[in-house]
Amino acid sequence: MTATSSPSRPKRRVKPDAEIVLLCNPRAGGRWKELGKIFDSEEARFARRIVTDSVEDIAPAIASLGQDAKLLCIYGGDGTIQRILDRLSVAMKGKELHLALIGGGTMNVTSRWCGMSGSPADNFGQVVRDYRSGDLLLKEVPLIEVRQDDQVQRGFTFGMGPIVRILDAYERGRKGKAAAAGLALGAVSAVWTGFPRRISELTAPMRARVVLDGEELPYDDFSVLLGNVTGRINPGVAPFVDQRTRNDFYCAAYAVTARELALLLPMVVRGWLPIDRASLLRPRATIRQVTNSTRPSDITFPADPRYINRTAHTLEIESDESLYTVDGEVLPSNGSPLHVGLGPHIKLAVSRSARTGHRLVRPVKPMPEEAGAESGAEA
Numbered sequence: 001m002t003a004t005s006s007p008s009r010p011k012r013r014v015k016p017d018a019e020i021v022l023l024c025n026p027r028a029g030g031r032w033k034e035l036g037k038i039f040d041s042e043e044a045r046f047a048r049r050i051v052t053d054s055v056e057d058i059a060p061a062i063a064s065l066g067q068d069a070k071l072l073c074i075y076g077g078d079g080t081i082q083r084i085l086d087r088l089s090v091a092m093k094g095k096e097l098h099l100a101l102i103g104g105g106t107m108n109v110t111s112r113w114c115g116m117s118g119s120p121a122d123n124f125g126q127v128v129r130d131y132r133s134g135d136l137l138l139k140e141v142p143l144i145e146v147r148q149d150d151q152v153q154r155g156f157t158f159g160m161g162p163i164v165r166i167l168d169a170y171e172r173g174r175k176g177k178a179a180a181a182g183l184a185l186g187a188v189s190a191v192w193t194g195f196p197r198r199i200s201e202l203t204a205p206m207r208a209r210v211v212l213d214g215e216e217l218p219y220d221d222f223s224v225l226l227g228n229v230t231g232r233i234n235p236g237v238a239p240f241v242d243q244r245t246r247n248d249f250y251c252a253a254y255a256v257t258a259r260e261l262a263l264l265l266p267m268v269v270r271g272w273l274p275i276d277r278a279s280l281l282r283p284r285a286t287i288r289q290v291t292n293s294t295r296p297s298d299i300t301f302p303a304d305p306r307y308i309n310r311t312a313h314t315l316e317i318e319s320d321e322s323l324y325t326v327d328g329e330v331l332p333s334n335g336s337p338l339h340v341g342l343g344p345h346i347k348l349a350v351s352r353s354a355r356t357g358h359r360l361v362r363p364v365k366p367m368p369e370e371a372g373a374e375s376g377a378e379a
Contacts, residue, residue, distance in 0.1 A: 020131065025052050025076035072084075082154070086153055107235070138347040140345050141346055142246070142247075143342070148339070156327055157229075158228070208321065212253070221257075240252065241271050250312075251309075
């Protein structure tokens with residue numbers, strides 16, 4: 001009896017130094033099944049694949065990108081992206097590389113901000129097709145840069161204070177939606193009742209000396225301390241009021257108690273700041289401010305000065321707080337001053353439906369063999 005062999009799929013030929021590189025971290029909250037859809041897609045023929053087994057493999061993966069790499073598609077979560085950003089500027093040595101954040105993690109905050117609302121496989125396919133046809137839209141975005149002594153971290157969001165302690169407690173405990181919901185309920189209970197005591201200690205305000213653009217803030221205790229460049233912290237959490245420019249970042253420093261913040265949280269996460277209660281004792285000045293407004297949309301009331309929410313160029317923090325975060329990665333602080341500012345700019349692939357708030361740059365030119373398909377449209 002002779003065994004018959006089933007026809008095998010022809011092997012795809014990919015250049016060793018492909019212009020498109022797919023970097024995958026399937027353990028970052030994504031699934032191998034979803035990654036398999038990407039590998040089996042028609043667009044995968046045009047990409048070189050690098051699959052990491054752990055976050056420790058990211059550094060050598062970045063070093064192996066090659067000189068021809070022009071578009072890096074990242075399958076992984078916000079933590080994976082942050083570690084890549086930390087190492088990318090050093091590895092590329094000034095060479096421009098465009099990034100496409102196709103999802104694959106748990107939250108995918110920045111990926112969704114870029115308009116990548118489909119599945120990772122769908123996002124990857126669309127990005128590759130747009131790149132090859134010359135229609136890929138890019139947005140230039142600065143990175144938040146956090147320095148402490150000789151350590152440097154880069155990302156899109158910096159945070160410090162009670163929320164980081166709670167995030168660390170979650171990272172050290174059980175994972176999953178049920179565990180996250182339980183910890184959130186425990187935090188609410190601790191704020192209002194003081195129990196559970198172990199969580200109540202996590203919600204205590206952070207003592208710090210904070211200097212914003214060279215001016216020391218007149219407060220010592222903070223429940224929130226944030227720096228951000230996208231305007232979004234999490235899905236549904238966009239707490240910033242002003243519109244940033246190319247050379248600054250969003251900053252929020254709330255010198256209030258955890259109980260007071262919890263009471264106003266539905267407003268604060270949408271960028272609505274509470275009225276300064278002291279202004280109610282000066283009704284004439286407040287009425288004059290309202291009547292001087294030319295349009296209803298211009299009417300504003302004095303905000304509580306403890307809710308500092310504005311754009312900034314520099315943020316310096318001196319505190320005994322032992323933790324801070326960059327893009328959800330909990331990092332240890334050694335007690336030395338932290339310096340937060342803007343780092344290098346990168347270009348992110350965005351969908352045409354992305355609401356990023358700023359003008360997009362011209363589409364990427366296609367590869368030489370696709371020159372006939374070049375599009376000169378500008379977003």
